[in-house]
Amino acid sequence: MEVKVKLYGILRKYGEGKFDRGDNIIIPEKFPLRDLISYLDIPERLGKICLVNGYPQDVEYKLSEGDEVKILTVLGGG
Amino acid sequence: MDKLVYGYSGKQLRISLDSGKVSVESINPQVLRKYIGGAGYGARILYDELQKGIDPLSKANKLIFATSPLSLNQIPGGGCVIVCFKSPLTNAWSESKCGSDFGPELKRAGYDAVIIEGRSENPVYIVINDEDIAIKPAEHLTGKSISEKIKMIREELGDQKISVMCIGPAGEKLVKIAVALSDQRAAGRCGVGAVMGSKNLMGIAVKGSKKVRVAQPERFKEAIKKAMKVVRKNEVAAGFKEHGTTGEMIANDAAGDWPTKNWQSNHWGKAEEIYNEFYNKYLIKNHACYRGCPIACGRVAEVKEGKYKTAVHEGCEYESLSAFTAFVLNENVEAAIQASYLCNEYGIDTISAGAIIAFAMECYEHGVIKKKDIGDLDLSWGNPAALSEMIRLISMREGLGDILAEGVKTASKILGKGSEKFAIHGKGLEAPAHDPRSGKALAVTYGTANRGMCHIHPLEGMAYDSGKFDFGLVKYGLVDPNTIHRWDEKGKGKSVKILQDGLIVPDILSTCKFFLYAGLTIDNYADMLSALTGWEIDGRELLKVGERVINLQRLFNIREGFNRDDDLIPERVRQRPSFGIYQDEPRCVIKDYEGMLNEYYEARGWDLITGKPSKDKLRELGLEEE
Numbered sequence: 001m002e003v004k005v006k007l008y009g010i011l012r013k014y015g016e017g018k019f020d021r022g023d024n025i026i027i028p029e030k031f032p033l034r035d036l037i038s039y040l041d042i043p044e045r046l047g048k049i050c051l052v053n054g055y056p057q058d059v060e061y062k063l064s065e066g067d068e069v070k071i072l073t074v075l076g077g078g
Numbered sequence: 079m080d081k082l083v084y085g086y087s088g089k090q091l092r093i094s095l096d097s098g099k100v101s102v103e104s105i106n107p108q109v110l111r112k113y114i115g116g117a118g119y120g121a122r123i124l125y126d127e128l129q130k131g132i133d134p135l136s137k138a139n140k141l142i143f144a145t146s147p148l149s150l151n152q153i154p155g156g157g158c159v160i161v162c163f164k165s166p167l168t169n170a171w172s173e174s175k176c177g178s179d180f181g182p183e184l185k186r187a188g189y190d191a192v193i194i195e196g197r198s199e200n201p202v203y204i205v206i207n208d209e210d211i212a213i214k215p216a217e218h219l220t221g222k223s224i225s226e227k228i229k230m231i232r233e234e235l236g237d238q239k240i241s242v243m244c245i246g247p248a249g250e251k252l253v254k255i256a257v258a259l260s261d262q263r264a265a266g267r268c269g270v271g272a273v274m275g276s277k278n279l280m281g282i283a284v285k286g287s288k289k290v291r292v293a294q295p296e297r298f299k300e301a302i303k304k305a306m307k308v309v310r311k312n313e314v315a316a317g318f319k320e321h322g323t324t325g326e327m328i329a330n331d332a333a334g335d336w337p338t339k340n341w342q343s344n345h346w347g348k349a350e351e352i353y354n355e356f357y358n359k360y361l362i363k364n365h366a367c368y369r370g371c372p373i374a375c376g377r378v379a380e381v382k383e384g385k386y387k388t389a390v391h392e393g394c395e396y397e398s399l400s401a402f403t404a405f406v407l408n409e410n411v412e413a414a415i416q417a418s419y420l421c422n423e424y425g426i427d428t429i430s431a432g433a434i435i436a437f438a439m440e441c442y443e444h445g446v447i448k449k450k451d452i453g454d455l456d457l458s459w460g461n462p463a464a465l466s467e468m469i470r471l472i473s474m475r476e477g478l479g480d481i482l483a484e485g486v487k488t489a490s491k492i493l494g495k496g497s498e499k500f501a502i503h504g505k506g507l508e509a510p511a512h513d514p515r516s517g518k519a520l521a522v523t524y525g526t527a528n529r530g531m532c533h534i535h536p537l538e539g540m541a542y543d544s545g546k547f548d549f550g551l552v553k554y555g556l557v558d559p560n561t562i563h564r565w566d567e568k569g570k571g572k573s574v575k576i577l578q579d580g581l582i583v584p585d586i587l588s589t590c591k592f593f594l595y596a597g598l599t600i601d602n603y604a605d606m607l608s609a610l611t612g613w614e615i616d617g618r619e620l621l622k623v624g625e626r627v628i629n630l631q632r633l634f635n636i637r638e639g640f641n642r643d644d645d646l647i648p649e650r651v652r653q654r655p656s657f658g659i660y661q662d663e664p665r666c667v668i669k670d671y672e673g674m675l676n677e678y679y680e681a682r683g684w685d686l687i688t689g690k691p692s693k694d695k696l697r698e699l700g701l702e703e704e
Contacts, residue, residue, distance in 0.1 A: 008328055010317040044560065047546035049333040054347075055659050056334065072329035075314065075595060076512065076520075076540030076547070 001065040002026050005036070008072040011048075015040035027063065034059035037071065046073045083107050084293035085147030085610040091189045091211065093204060095277050096137065096196030100211045105190060111613065112700060115146030116588035117173045118627040119191060120162025124171065125630055125704070127193075130637050134166035134269075135252055135276040137197035143282070144191045146588045147610050149181040150290060154305050154598060155590030157182055157368020159260075164638075165268035165529065166276075167254040167430075167485045168506035171634040172268035172529045173585060176243065177367035178260035181588055183241040186286025198278040203231060203244075206284040216280040221247055223423040224259045225389075231283055244281035245271040246425020248473040252276055253483040255430035255472075255508075259422060262392035263367045263376070266427045267532055268507060293612030301605040308597040309372050315596035318375040319364060323396035327353045330396075331404075333544055334516035334660040337509065338404040339459065340436035341502045341650050344513035344666070345658035346404050355411045356399065365392050373596060379415055386412035386462075388419040393428075397533050400511035401432020402465055406439055413462030420466055424473035429533060430485065433508035435468045437486045438478075440500040446493055452478050502648050504531025505640070512536050514651060515666045517543030517564045521652070522574040522678050525645040525671070528631035537591055538577035543570075550599025551580045554621055565665035571677030579624035586620075586627055626699040629691050632684075633704050642689040645675060 051070040082088040120142040132138040142162040150156045159181035165172035201216040227244040249256035249271030256271025257264040330336045331349030338346040365376035380390045402414035421428045441447040442457035471479030490501035507530025514521035520539030527535035541547040543564040556576045584591045601617040652668035660666040683695030
């Protein structure tokens with residue numbers, strides 16, 4: 001199945017060569033967010049916030065066909 | 079050599095504005111090792127020299143401009159000065175940090191600190207140029223904006239490079255959220271500008287030519303090189319360089335860490351649009367606040383034409399852009415940029431100004447403030463045209479602005495009619511743009527920060543919970559942030575104790591906190607400090623100094639009558655957001671704040687009922703005399 005993925009801020013540099021078509025990535029059915037993050041080579045040490053179709057989801061969340069995923073990292077200062 | 083410690087001049091300048099007397103005093107080296115400098119040394123002086131209960135705007139208050147041995151341009155984050163004083167906004171301990179060359183110049187002039195006391199009969203400004211100290215008349219500077227004052231002082235002195243810190247018209251009018259700016263960077267929070275104004279002090283210019291004595295020059299050079307290498311390779315530092323602090327808006331909005339509509343929500347969903355417009359249309363370049371900064375997170379922006387036109391200026395940090403968009407529900411980016419610019423010209427704190435306008439808008443919505451009370455101004459949520467006028471009214475104390483200039487805590491008491499629940503503050507300091515419902519450690523850092531609900535000391539909270547920053551403190555007992563969840567409450571009080579002890583170190587060293595985001599740790603700073611002073615101080619000792627200073631600032635507040643009740647955070651901040659994507663998230667609420675506070679007090683060795691440090695704790699910290 002295919003999901004749309006957008007990375008923000010300092011995460012933009014990750015996932016090189018992992019996108020299949022534009023912003024889209026082909027993943028297995030019920031692929032958890034945690035596995036998508038690891039597939040994109042985003043380091044574990046960075047705090048992450050994931051929105052799926054505009055709503056926050058935990059990393060255990062299982063993705064569905066056509067989901068729009070945004071992955072961001074929070075610095076918490078400034 | 080003599081008794082002097084390397085890295086320090088061992089001298090402080092005391093300027094009495096009552097008599098015009100200037101004296102140079104020796105500093106006790108024992109005090110330096112215990113408190114180092116910055117907010118540590120400032121806390122020691124204020125605790126010793128201020129009488130309990132003084133009016134912060136009376137001549138009894140003092141301003142301490144403090145540096146540390148590391149206030150040097152070549153140190154990562156070394157371009158800072160800390161101003162310590164009793165706050166007229168909160169009546170509590172306060173410090174305000176300003177990133178600029180002012181700190182390093184003061185150090186080069188040969189002073190570790192400057193203490194300003196009394197009140198001048200007429201407006202003056204001070205010039206510090208090595209041993210030459212002058213108090214000059216400044217009647218002609220009154221009423222001028224901050225940028226005009228700085229320009230005029232430089233022209234008068236015939237020195238375009240001299241570092242100058244000034245107040246604006248708001249400081250002169252004793253607006254309690256008034257700032258002092260050095261170039262275009264503010265010592266922003268808690269009303270330092272009002273304290274300067276109360277002393278009739280319009281500004282300070284400083285320049286120095288002396289070199290700092292280094293105990294172990296080669297080791298010092300290596301320690302700096304090592305630290306710089308870490309920063310240059312760090313991806314967060316690169317992110318700050320590219321996007322400044324403003325770049326955080328998008329992630330924070332998504333994370334529920336973006337207080338919106340006076341804290342009715344923590345998410346708006348508009349940050350991406352707002353930030354992209356700012357970045358693509360109005361951002362000119364990045365800017366370093368002091369010579370030598372390898373990050374240069376400052377933003378130079380301009381609105382070229384139209385109703386919201388500005389000059390080219392440095393401004394629009396994450397906090398200021400958030401304050402003039404999400405806080406007040408304003409989508410007009412030009413109006414937000416102009417609001418931030420005007421605050422810097424009038425000389426008021428952008429965070430408190432945005433929070434006060436949001437408070438006023440909510441009062442307006444509920445009929446507490448009526449259109450006729452405010453010169454027929456439409457104070458509806460999101461009205462971009464209201465921002466500049468509100469900033470002017472507050473800064474000049476005109477009409478309702480005179481009440482609002484007192485800050486939301488006092489203004490809500492004056493206005494009444496239930497407006498207290500719209501006043502979102504801690505210890506009287508307006509809350510900044512991070513939301514503890516989405517990262518619970520922040521709740522405790524907000525509540526227990528000695529200067530109130532500020533944007534700097536919360537770095538310890540949200541950065542840990544959501545950002546997963548451990549700041550190199552796991553080896554000192556901090557629970558690994560990757561093993562905890564941002565929604566959890568249990569354990570956060572204990573973590574906050576260590577985070578605060580570690581993250582106050584940049585305030586004590588008078589260095590920029592962002593370098594701890596950029597990969598440096600307190601161990602790096604201990605290395606640099608040891609090589610410079612010859613002390614052999616390690617990270618653990620710096621943590622202990624941090625704990626000592628937090629406790630001393632706490633004692634200052636206790637002496638002023640603060641107690642556990644003052645460590646509470648507003649009810650709205652603990653409740654589920656009333657709109658946005660976290661509205662239906664059951665974990666996005668603070669269920670047991672008192673429990674978190676108990677855990678924190680226990681970790682600190684403070685009495686659970688009174689919030690006072692125990693005698694054993696004070697003895698352990700060498701504060702038993704207090």
